[in-house]
Amino acid sequence: MTSVLEIDGLTVSFSTPDGDVSAVSDVSLSVEAGECLGLVGESGSGKSQTFMAAMGLLADNGTATGEIRLDGIDLLSANEKKLNTLRGERIAMIFQDPMTSLTPHMKIGRQLSEVLIEHQKVDARTGRARALDMLNRVHIPEAERRLDMYPHELSGGLRQRVMIAMALMCEPEVIVADEPTTALDVTVQAQILDLLAEVKDNLDAAIVLITHDLGVVAGLADRVAVMYAGRIVEQGTVGDIFALPAHPYTQGLLACTPRLDVETEALVTISGQPPNLQNLPSGCSFHPRCKYVVDQCKSERPALEAMDNGHIRACFRPHVEVAQ
Amino acid sequence: MWAYFTRRLIIAIPTLWVVITVAFFLMRLAPGGPFDQEAPLPPEIMANLKAAYGLDQPLWWQYFNYLGNLLQGDFGPSFKYKDFSVTELIGQGFPVSIQNGAAALFIAILFGIPLGTMAALRQNTGADHAAMTVAMTGIVVPNFVVGPLLALIFGIYLRDTMFALPVAGWNNGAFPNRILPVICLALPFIAYIARITRASLIETLRTNYVRTARAKGLPFRMVILRHAFKSAMIPVVTYLGPATVFLLTGSMVIETIFGLPGIGRYFVQGALNRDYTLVMGVTILAASMVIFINLLVDMTYAWLDPKVRYE
Amino acid sequence: MSDAPMNERRSGANLSVPNADALDKAADVEGRSLWQDAFRRLQANRAAMISAIVLIVLAFICFVGPAFVPWSYEEIDWDILEATPPNFETGHYLGTDSLGRDLLARILQGGQVSFLVGILATSVALVIGVAVGATAGFMGGRVDQFLMRFVDVMYAVPLMFFIIILMVVFGRNFYLMFLAIGFVEWLTMSRIVRGQTLTLKNKEFIEAARASGGSTASIILRHIVPNVLGVVIVYVTLTIPQVILLESFLSFLGLGVQPPMTSWGALIAEGAQEMEITPRTLILPAVCLSTTLFCFNFLGDGLRDALDPKDR
Numbered sequence: 040m041t042s043v044l045e046i047d048g049l050t051v052s053f054s055t056p057d058g059d060v061s062a063v064s065d066v067s068l069s070v071e072a073g074e075c076l077g078l079v080g081e082s083g084s085g086k087s088q089t090f091m092a093a094m095g096l097l098a099d100n101g102t103a104t105g106e107i108r109l110d111g112i113d114l115l116s117a118n119e120k121k122l123n124t125l126r127g128e129r130i131a132m133i134f135q136d137p138m139t140s141l142t143p144h145m146k147i148g149r150q151l152s153e154v155l156i157e158h159q160k161v162d163a164r165t166g167r168a169r170a171l172d173m174l175n176r177v178h179i180p181e182a183e184r185r186l187d188m189y190p191h192e193l194s195g196g197l198r199q200r201v202m203i204a205m206a207l208m209c210e211p212e213v214i215v216a217d218e219p220t221t222a223l224d225v226t227v228q229a230q231i232l233d234l235l236a237e238v239k240d241n242l243d244a245a246i247v248l249i250t251h252d253l254g255v256v257a258g259l260a261d262r263v264a265v266m267y268a269g270r271i272v273e274q275g276t277v278g279d280i281f282a283l284p285a286h287p288y289t290q291g292l293l294a295c296t297p298r299l300d301v302e303t304e305a306l307v308t309i310s311g312q313p314p315n316l317q318n319l320p321s322g323c324s325f326h327p328r329c330k331y332v333v334d335q336c337k338s339e340r341p342a343l344e345a346m347d348n349g350h351i352r353a354c355f356r357p358h359v360e361v362a363q
Numbered sequence: 364m365w366a367y368f369t370r371r372l373i374i375a376i377p378t379l380w381v382v383i384t385v386a387f388f389l390m391r392l393a394p395g396g397p398f399d400q401e402a403p404l405p406p407e408i409m410a411n412l413k414a415a416y417g418l419d420q421p422l423w424w425q426y427f428n429y430l431g432n433l434l435q436g437d438f439g440p441s442f443k444y445k446d447f448s449v450t451e452l453i454g455q456g457f458p459v460s461i462q463n464g465a466a467a468l469f470i471a472i473l474f475g476i477p478l479g480t481m482a483a484l485r486q487n488t489g490a491d492h493a494a495m496t497v498a499m500t501g502i503v504v505p506n507f508v509v510g511p512l513l514a515l516i517f518g519i520y521l522r523d524t525m526f527a528l529p530v531a532g533w534n535n536g537a538f539p540n541r542i543l544p545v546i547c548l549a550l551p552f553i554a555y556i557a558r559i560t561r562a563s564l565i566e567t568l569r570t571n572y573v574r575t576a577r578a579k580g581l582p583f584r585m586v587i588l589r590h591a592f593k594s595a596m597i598p599v600v601t602y603l604g605p606a607t608v609f610l611l612t613g614s615m616v617i618e619t620i621f622g623l624p625g626i627g628r629y630f631v632q633g634a635l636n637r638d639y640t641l642v643m644g645v646t647i648l649a650a651s652m653v654i655f656i657n658l659l660v661d662m663t664y665a666w667l668d669p670k671v672r673y674e
Numbered sequence: 675m676s677d678a679p680m681n682e683r684r685s686g687a688n689l690s691v692p693n694a695d696a697l698d699k700a701a702d703v704e705g706r707s708l709w710q711d712a713f714r715r716l717q718a719n720r721a722a723m724i725s726a727i728v729l730i731v732l733a734f735i736c737f738v739g740p741a742f743v744p745w746s747y748e749e750i751d752w753d754i755l756e757a758t759p760p761n762f763e764t765g766h767y768l769g770t771d772s773l774g775r776d777l778l779a780r781i782l783q784g785g786q787v788s789f790l791v792g793i794l795a796t797s798v799a800l801v802i803g804v805a806v807g808a809t810a811g812f813m814g815g816r817v818d819q820f821l822m823r824f825v826d827v828m829y830a831v832p833l834m835f836f837i838i839i840l841m842v843v844f845g846r847n848f849y850l851m852f853l854a855i856g857f858v859e860w861l862t863m864s865r866i867v868r869g870q871t872l873t874l875k876n877k878e879f880i881e882a883a884r885a886s887g888g889s890t891a892s893i894i895l896r897h898i899v900p901n902v903l904g905v906v907i908v909y910v911t912l913t914i915p916q917v918i919l920l921e922s923f924l925s926f927l928g929l930g931v932q933p934p935m936t937s938w939g940a941l942i943a944e945g946a947q948e949m950e951i952t953p954r955t956l957i958l959p960a961v962c963l964s965t966t967l968f969c970f971n972f973l974g975d976g977l978r979d980a981l982d983p984k985d986r
């Protein structure tokens with residue numbers, strides 16, 4: 040299998056009056072068709088910006104270097120016009136906040152159909168019919184009626200379904216879901232995750248699921264990459280990550296995720312503050328919060344090293360020591 | 364929605380009543396009257412005058428009498444323009460002011476919105492800074508400075524050229540007579556609208572739904588026109604309320620400078636001459652206009668923002 | 675594992691919640707560095723810094739300058755009695771107006787009036803606006819509703835007309851003028867302060883102060899007022915030019931300060947009468963007024979950018 044989306048040595052930095060912010064540093068990732076990659080990390084670790092760079096949606100003060108290829112096409116060097124033929128058509132993104140991500144003064148139907156009308160040049164009637172079809176596919180009740188509603192008339196869960204429908208309109212090869220459930224109620228979260236699982240099963244798209252919550256990733260992802268302070272610190276199959284977490288940060292995250300199958304006394308937290316991206320700690324960015332820190336961690340940055348089964352991690356300490 | 368507007372209308376009536384009452388009693392509190400002149404009038408003439416205008420009656424009688432007449436559209440006689448009723452004066456002056464105001468509003472929208480949009484799309488570039496400095500100049504050089512300057516340039520320096528323009532009088536609304544007053548009224552207005560448009564469009568371009576629209580692969584023009592513009596216009600529409608007040612006060616200045624027979628000049632003249640009824644009449648008219656425009660603004664909101672429509 | 679818990683999921687790496695006292699201190703520290711940052715950003719803003727300097731210099735000249743001008747603003751030079759060009763021998767450095775009064779002395783006096791009205795009327799607006807806004811925002815409920823409804827009604831009234839009526843009724847009194855203008859300008863201030871108070875009210879450090887038993891008044895004074903200050907400073911800087919403009923407008927129409935006292939607006943009105951012969955009498959006060967308004971606006975915009983963390 041070849042990867043549809045390949046990110047190679049991506050670095051994203053923002054220039055601000057108070058200095059440069061390196062949001063993403065030397066990140067390499069890839070996803071294959073039909074596969075779901077989970078990208079996990081605390082908020083502010085650079086997960087969103089990694090894929091905003093891929094979509095060409097970085098803020099004006101941001102610059103991206105490295106390479107991002109969609110089926111061989113370099114996205115970073117593509118101009119706006121070229122990007123517009125790809126965005127929505129071959130790579131689509133679902134955003135975190137469904138409450139504010141839909142245009143408030145446009146009817147749902149029009150917001151859905153305009154994607155098709157733009158990319159596949161269908162007429163308005165076909166667009167509307169396909170929009171209706173798609174609303175049904177994402178299980179929106181009374182879909183016909185919803186077409187003529189405005190976003191504020193729908194609940195958060197329904198709006199997120201609309202966002203998903205919108206992303207699916209052109210059956211893209213890559214779907215990036217950026218914290219699709221974070222802003223929703225717990226029960227609705229589960230429903231949206233079920234829907235994404237269904238999408239995964241029915242389409243041959245590559246799905247990137249961004250979240251700060253390992254629990255979300257568990258049921259859906261095939262592989263998981265863990266990000267800390269703009270870097271990938273560990274990556275492996277979902278089984279390996281949960282069973283044999285090899286980086287202290289991943290272990291911390293896992294310990295924070297309440298699980299029904301294990302008795303946990305209290306909610307464990309990772310001590311310390313998330314790092315300041317303008318002034319990162321020397322060596323391993325995680326060392327000030329790490330339980331296993333040794334002198335080497337403070338002066339050198341560990342490189343990503345391969346273990347078995349495609350499992351990689353960036354840590355100096357032997358795996359056995361780190362495992363609980 | 365209709366219930367909402369009915370409610371608004373019902374609130375408007377007490378507001379108007381407060382305006383009328385406060386203005387009425389304030390004017391009557393004034394020491395000195397409309398007939399005070401440098402050489403005092405003989406007492407019997409003064410008494411006759413007062414009786415003719417009902418000023419010899421008790422205050423409360425005058426007040427209710429005034430309210431009663433008002434309900435019939437009668438603003439009373441002007442104290443200074445002896446042969447005219449205030450209703451007649453307003454009937455003559457209002458069209459002049461409203462035509463100038465509407466023309467200025469039209470020009471301001473026509474130039475201000477594109478200017479602000481262009482500045483927003485080139486945010487923080489030289490073009491943006493230049494446009495906004497010009498806009499700021501338009502705001503800080505008030506129209507009572509621009510007016511005389513324009514009159515100086517077009518009425519005096521260019522007097523004998525093809526660019527000469529009349530600088531005084533209305534001449535029954537002849538086109539050349541309108542040019543300078545309208546430009547003078549519109550300039551700061553263009554500047555305000557450009558600034559508001561710029562700020563609000565920049566804000567809108569940062570919203571999540573504009574990001575969604577871009578992520579869909581829509582061309583930038585379409586993102587702006589279809590997804591950003593309508594919301595970005597909300598503050599501009601909101602500004603139309605204050606803009607009405609702005610036009611009303613602006614009309615006092617330009618009608619004074621260019622000698623136009625509008626309600627603004629009547630008000631200033633009335634205030635300087637203690638022409639109670641005229642001042643009251645214009646004030647009531649202005650208040651009604653502001654209330655009316657705010658109602659219009661609310662209706663426009665409903666069109667711009669579907670959320671309002673259903674509340 | 676694939677049946678990982680779907681509900682009862684909490685966000686990942688939560689930080690433990692520090693105690694209220696620490697939060698209170700954190701807020702103070704945050705406050706201080708916020709001001710330092712803002713000041714640094716302001717210093718980096720050339721337009722704003724130049725504006726501030728120009729304003730200080732202008733105000734200084736207006737208030738100290740008259741001591742060095744041989745003529746007073748109301749003195750008529752009986753040897754002249756008409757508008758004349760600048761003449762150093764007679765001590766009319768900028769010439770005279772149509773009555774033979776010294777133009778420079780009059781412009782400086784006009785500047786004093788503009789600056790004084792700007793500051794006094796804005797102070798009136800400030801005091802009323804902050805009092806009403808903070809009270810409404812903090813008390814909430816009925817009080818809030820009543821006050822804000824009142825502000826709404828006042829907004830719908832063309833207050834300019836009332837200022838003019840007031841000026842006519844009570845004579846054109848300097849003190850009345852700034853009171854009247856102040857009474858108009860407080861409306862927006864109260865709305866802004868209320869909005870700020872509402873957002874601050876529910877922040878942790880206020881909760882903490884409340885939990886540790888502070889009285890309402892002390893909470894308002896110690897926590898709300900300092901935090902509202904930033905926005906208020908910005909708005910004050912932007913209100914002053916509006917007030918100056920309003921005063922000039924009134925004076926231009928002959929409804930503001932009365933002769934022999936003058937103001938930039940009144941000088942512009944006089945100048946407009948003479949401009950055909952001596953454009954100087956129109957242009958000089960107009961330039962002074964516009965420069966002052968320009969600088970206040972630039973300074974206000976600069977302050978807003980410096981204090982608004984959103985626009986980093």
Ligand SMILES: Nc1ncnc2c1ncn2[C@@H]1O[C@H](COP(=O)(O)OP(=O)(O)O)[C@@H](O)[C@H]1O
Pocket residue numbers: 053054055060062080081082083084085086087088089098099100101316
């Ligand atoms: N326009 C910007 N200017 C400066 N910093 C930014 C900008 N956009 C994002 N950042 C910073 O980049 C970092 C990574 O952000 P993001 O990728 O959104 O994190 P997350 O992992 O929560 O999705 C954050 O610390 C954020 O503050």
Ligand SMILES: [Mg+2]
Pocket residue numbers: 083086087088217218
């Ligand atoms: Mg994110």
